[in-house]
Amino acid sequence: MIEAKKLTRCYGDFTAVDRLSFRVDSGTVLGFLGPNGAGKSTTMKMLTGFLPPTSGSASIHGHDIVEDSVAARRLIGYLPEGAPLYGELSVARFLEFVAGARGYRGAESGRRVDAAIERLQLDEVRNQTIETLSKGFKRRVGLAQAILSDPPVLVLDEPTDGLDPNQKQQVRRLIRDMSADKIIIISTHILEEVDALCTRAMIIARGRLLADDSPASLLARSRYARAVSLSCDDLPAAASALSELPEASDVEIRRGLVTAFPSGQGDLFDAVSRLTRDRGWQVSRMQLEAGRLDDVFRNITRESSAEEVA
Amino acid sequence: MNQTLANISVVVRRELASYFATPVAFVFIVIFLIMSGAFTFYLGGFYEREIADLQPFFQFHPWLYLFLVPAVGMRLWAEERKSGTVELLLTLPVTAGEAVVAKFLAAWLFVGLALVLTFPIWITVNVLGDPDNGVVIAGYLGSWLMAGGFLAISACLSALTRNQVVAFILSVVVCFGFLLSGLPMVLDAFRAWLPQTLVDAIANLSFLGHFNSISRGVVDFRDLVYFGLVIAFWLTANRILVEIKKAQ
Numbered sequence: 192m193i194e195a196k197k198l199t200r201c202y203g204d205f206t207a208v209d210r211l212s213f214r215v216d217s218g219t220v221l222g223f224l225g226p227n228g229a230g231k232s233t234t235m236k237m238l239t240g241f242l243p244p245t246s247g248s249a250s251i252h253g254h255d256i257v258e259d260s261v262a263a264r265r266l267i268g269y270l271p272e273g274a275p276l277y278g279e280l281s282v283a284r285f286l287e288f289v290a291g292a293r294g295y296r297g298a299e300s301g302r303r304v305d306a307a308i309e310r311l312q313l314d315e316v317r318n319q320t321i322e323t324l325s326k327g328f329k330r331r332v333g334l335a336q337a338i339l340s341d342p343p344v345l346v347l348d349e350p351t352d353g354l355d356p357n358q359k360q361q362v363r364r365l366i367r368d369m370s371a372d373k374i375i376i377i378s379t380h381i382l383e384e385v386d387a388l389c390t391r392a393m394i395i396a397r398g399r400l401l402a403d404d405s406p407a408s409l410l411a412r413s414r415y416a417r418a419v420s421l422s423c424d425d426l427p428a429a430a431s432a433l434s435e436l437p438e439a440s441d442v443e444i445r446r447g448l449v450t451a452f453p454s455g456q457g458d459l460f461d462a463v464s465r466l467t468r469d470r471g472w473q474v475s476r477m478q479l480e481a482g483r484l485d486d487v488f489r490n491i492t493r494e495s496s497a498e499e500v501a
Numbered sequence: 502m503n504q505t506l507a508n509i510s511v512v513v514r515r516e517l518a519s520y521f522a523t524p525v526a527f528v529f530i531v532i533f534l535i536m537s538g539a540f541t542f543y544l545g546g547f548y549e550r551e552i553a554d555l556q557p558f559f560q561f562h563p564w565l566y567l568f569l570v571p572a573v574g575m576r577l578w579a580e581e582r583k584s585g586t587v588e589l590l591l592t593l594p595v596t597a598g599e600a601v602v603a604k605f606l607a608a609w610l611f612v613g614l615a616l617v618l619t620f621p622i623w624i625t626v627n628v629l630g631d632p633d634n635g636v637v638i639a640g641y642l643g644s645w646l647m648a649g650g651f652l653a654i655s656a657c658l659s660a661l662t663r664n665q666v667v668a669f670i671l672s673v674v675v676c677f678g679f680l681l682s683g684l685p686m687v688l689d690a691f692r693a694w695l696p697q698t699l700v701d702a703i704a705n706l707s708f709l710g711h712f713n714s715i716s717r718g719v720v721d722f723r724d725l726v727y728f729g730l731v732i733a734f735w736l737t738a739n740r741i742l743v744e745i746k747k748a749q
Contacts, residue, residue: 202748239592242748265594275585277515279522288518291511292593294504320522336589
């Protein structure tokens with residue numbers, strides 16, 4: 192279990208993380224979501240014992256990150272922002288160093304290194320110097336070092352940054368495979384990733400926690416959640432007819448689609464399909480919208496900055 | 502305790518692997534050997550003196566170290582901070598103190614290796630004459646200790662900045678101060694306004710004085726303690742700086 196209590200970090204006058212409190216249990220993939228400079232990386236740096244908090248505290252499975260830092264760090268695998276590596280070493284030599292620092296010796300160290308290399312499919316570059324590798328390989332070396340000791344807690348700062356779509360899929364699969372009995376915290380600004388990967392998402396902006404929920408509940412906050420879109424030959428006529436429905440609160444036309452937003456009364460999808468049948472519209476496409484995370488994200492972060500200005 | 506030693510040895514080995522994976526090791530060792538040879542034979546008058554000892558060899562070491570040791574030390578923390586690997590290193594179950602000692606030790610062992618590779622000159626002097634090998638060994642010991650002092654200063658100042666050039670220049674200046682603090686040029690500046698005991702204390706801080714007495718074969722316990730304290734002081738400051746600077 193990770194527990195953060197009023198975790199705060201200031202750089203001079205600037206408060207990067209502002210009284211962040213949360214609890215994470217095993218089996219959770221938690222996504223830190225937020226605009227650049229929101230305090231995601233700073234929070235991760237504090238959880239992994241790199242930066243001491245200005246005030247507040249956090250513990251990893253009961254080990255305080257400041258008082259009992261080494262014990263806490265032993266439980267964490269960490270991929271820092273930008274995946275920094277010792278570029279002059281070969282992949283295998285670098286991973287041997289990490290295995291040594293994690294307390295593995297001899298044959299056990301070799302086994303751990305081999306397992307990590309296999310898991311991240313680094314075999315072909317095993318003896319290559321890290322600085323000659325492509326960005327995707329470097330990121331995977333960073334991930335290999337984080338999972339090397341199979342730690343109960345993984346903190347991954349933008350794990351799929353710089354990877355191509357196939358590699359992104361691989362890394363997501365890897366994270367999902369490991370998630371059953373671990374706590375995995377990832378930070379990202381790719382919203383689809385939260386949806387694809389996380390069981391819980393925290394939206395952070397200007398160091399403050401704005402939302403903490405499952406991706407599904409966050410999606411439900413979107414005005415697109417359960418909205419109905421359709422395309423037909425006469426969009427303006429359809430739009431005005433749809434806006435008459437008591438089930439619809441609002442209607443908009445965008446990119447050849449007319450979208451009706453639910454008002455909360457009755458089932459909008461049923462009402463719309465009845466209407467199209469009654470009017471005999473030539474409907475080429477009709478869909479029930481899921482929520483849009485980017486929409487939720489924009490609303491939540493914009494609300495908070497409006498408050499700030501007021 | 503065992504854990505500490507194990508961690509230090511892991512980091513030392515990684516550091517040494519980095520030296521030998523880059524041209525740093527090769528360039529340093531070759532330049533060190535060429536320069537120390539050139540100084541000994543041309544400036545030191547090794548043959549002309551017709552005395553079978555290594556005094557002409559050792560007497561130029563302080564000046565050689567003044568530039569070469571900061572060149573080794575400048576990268577220790579500056580590079581680590583610039584590339585961000587300091588975050589990797591200090592989030593492994595390794596303490597900042599262990600990392601500071603390990604990085605210093607690796608660099609010190611490396612300089613020691615360069616020093617050991619000057620052995621042909623020791624063979625030469627033994628072929629040509631009958632030197633006091635005890636004095637020679639004391640000279641090597643003193644030289645290595647002095648290199649450790651320079652290195653501790655350089656390592657500490659390297660933690661001040663991400664820029665290796667800045668780290669190098671700062672280190673050379675501070676090392677120069679420590680080297681010369683026994684000379685009248687420096688002492689006169691203090692004599693006007695400091696009590697005599699403090700001026701004597703400053704004079705005692707000089708690397709040159711302590712090195713010269715060891716290299717003449719007088720291995721005085723106080724000189725050993727002196728270099729030990731200098732190294733301990735700068736490494737302590739180094740550890741504090743690493744902790745402070747990692748937030749920036």
